[in-house]
Amino acid sequence: MMTNSMNIKLWFLNLIMLFCMILSMTHGRPINPEFRVKAVNLGGWLVTEGWMKPSLFDAIPNKDFLDGAGLQFKSVTTKKYLCAESGGGTILVANRSSASGWETFRLWRINKETFRFKVFNKQFVGLDGYNVVAVSNSSIDSETFHIVKENDNSTFVRIKASNGYFLQAKTETLVTADISEVRGWKDDDPTVFEMTIAARLQGDFQITNGYGPIKAAQVMKDHWSSFIVEDDFKFIARNGLNAVRIPVGWWIASDPTPPWPYVGGSLHALDNAFSWAKKYGLKIIIDLHAAPGSQNGFQHSSTRDGSQEWGQSDENIQQTVDVISFLTARYTKNPSLYAVELLNEPLSPGVTLETINKYYKAGYDAVRKHSTTTYVVMSNRLGPSEPKELFPLANGLMRSVIDVHYYNIFDDSFENMSAQQNIDFIYNNRSSELNFITTSNGPLTFVGEWVSDWRVKDATKEDFQRFGKAQIEVFGEATFGWSYWAFKNANLHWSLEWMINNGYIKL
Numbered sequence: 001m002m003t004n005s006m007n008i009k010l011w012f013l014n015l016i017m018l019f020c021m022i023l024s025m026t027h028g029r030p031i032n033p034e035f036r037v038k039a040v041n042l043g044g045w046l047v048t049e050g051w052m053k054p055s056l057f058d059a060i061p062n063k064d065f066l067d068g069a070g071l072q073f074k075s076v077t078t079k080k081y082l083c084a085e086s087g088g089g090t091i092l093v094a095n096r097s098s099a100s101g102w103e104t105f106r107l108w109r110i111n112k113e114t115f116r117f118k119v120f121n122k123q124f125v126g127l128d129g130y131n132v133v134a135v136s137n138s139s140i141d142s143e144t145f146h147i148v149k150e151n152d153n154s155t156f157v158r159i160k161a162s163n164g165y166f167l168q169a170k171t172e173t174l175v176t177a178d179i180s181e182v183r184g185w186k187d188d189d190p191t192v193f194e195m196t197i198a199a200r201l202q203g204d205f206q207i208t209n210g211y212g213p214i215k216a217a218q219v220m221k222d223h224w225s226s227f228i229v230e231d232d233f234k235f236i237a238r239n240g241l242n243a244v245r246i247p248v249g250w251w252i253a254s255d256p257t258p259p260w261p262y263v264g265g266s267l268h269a270l271d272n273a274f275s276w277a278k279k280y281g282l283k284i285i286i287d288l289h290a291a292p293g294s295q296n297g298f299q300h301s302s303t304r305d306g307s308q309e310w311g312q313s314d315e316n317i318q319q320t321v322d323v324i325s326f327l328t329a330r331y332t333k334n335p336s337l338y339a340v341e342l343l344n345e346p347l348s349p350g351v352t353l354e355t356i357n358k359y360y361k362a363g364y365d366a367v368r369k370h371s372t373t374t375y376v377v378m379s380n381r382l383g384p385s386e387p388k389e390l391f392p393l394a395n396g397l398m399r400s401v402i403d404v405h406y407y408n409i410f411d412d413s414f415e416n417m418s419a420q421q422n423i424d425f426i427y428n429n430r431s432s433e434l435n436f437i438t439t440s441n442g443p444l445t446f447v448g449e450w451v452s453d454w455r456v457k458d459a460t461k462e463d464f465q466r467f468g469k470a471q472i473e474v475f476g477e478a479t480f481g482w483s484y485w486a487f488k489n490a491n492l493h494w495s496l497e498w499m500i501n502n503g504y505i506k507l
Ligand SMILES: *[C@@H]1O[C@H](CO)[C@@H](O)[C@H](O)[C@H]1NC(C)=O
Pocket: 135, 136, 137
């Protein structure tokens, strides 16, 4: 009798302990190994990308000249391009017959009419006496310039230094700033250059610095409160999706007073997303899309001028880990927090495998400090890299996920592919790529970005439907799930809302 009741008690205690363990492991959330994320990216919302909503940039004064714009200047007298000789570190010349890296000057916008010029090797343009040089590594020591256009529509310009002197290509090898009186726009005038805009960036740095602090705060607030609204979450939940991936920028962690030039308010928008997700039963993957210094030099990581400077110091990595820690802590009690993606699309070789491993380990620990259940997503590197290079790290981490992005667009190998070839590529090549990284005991796999668009010209609606269906079928094999890029987009095939409403995609 005694023994029996003790046994029962022990058994009962064990049961309670087991139950508590399961509860503590799951935070009350059931673990369902069959669950797959079917998500859409809320891209272009809390991280700006001009191509997704071009009108956002419309009202910026002098909007051709935003940070990072790549300008090229052809002298009307030498008929050659202005060039930072050797890419920088010495004089400027005007002797290059075609323009690429060394002949491209990246703007730093001081205000709507004042700029600094950064050259290929990252020096800034300045003056050494009358000679124009690119030797200073420090923007502060560099010269500021005005770009004077012949008229609003003209591509002919003069470049005026802050001392009032205009640059001139005296000869192919002598570029000076030593003339203050100019007249007309004749083609024998060495102060006149024909300007080409070879690159433009339209990310968060450009929009906030372009509008300036007061106007930017208003423009961004209006955008954040209108681009994605509660009804979108309702629509997403009712159309066969179960999650959203939300790109955020590192400055969100210092809301409401982020460092210049960023403006506050994106955190409030993310708070809204979490309350709407909870209401409509959607999961959220927070995705750090823009890290301090830029992890890839693209506008969507908020680079100022195309430079990629993330991960180059321990302080920079720690600052990024702190952002992850802040976001996890803030939302860990919300049942919708499903995953934290530590960094979107780090680019090799600028970001080395050693650096990314170090950061991913520290970022993983930061998430785990606040949550035992949140999935931790690690994006594979773009550029030269191996699809399984993160496995040695990820294999040892619970609930880790590898994110891969599959687009049939950016690589030139898709240039001449027909619709059918694209579809075959999904069933054959993508499927084996995904298969290769999807293992039974390794990290889960996530196709965190894809789109039903391609380079095919004159594709029919039915072609698009088959392409979308193929991707949903193949990416459905990813063990964590997939996420379409994006929900709203001025380019209609990149808007899942439009694709669903117009019968291009069925879930
Ligand atoms: C600028 O930086 C480069 C590379 O770090 C260095 O070699 C060069 O000496 C620096 N130039 C000046 C003027 O400090």
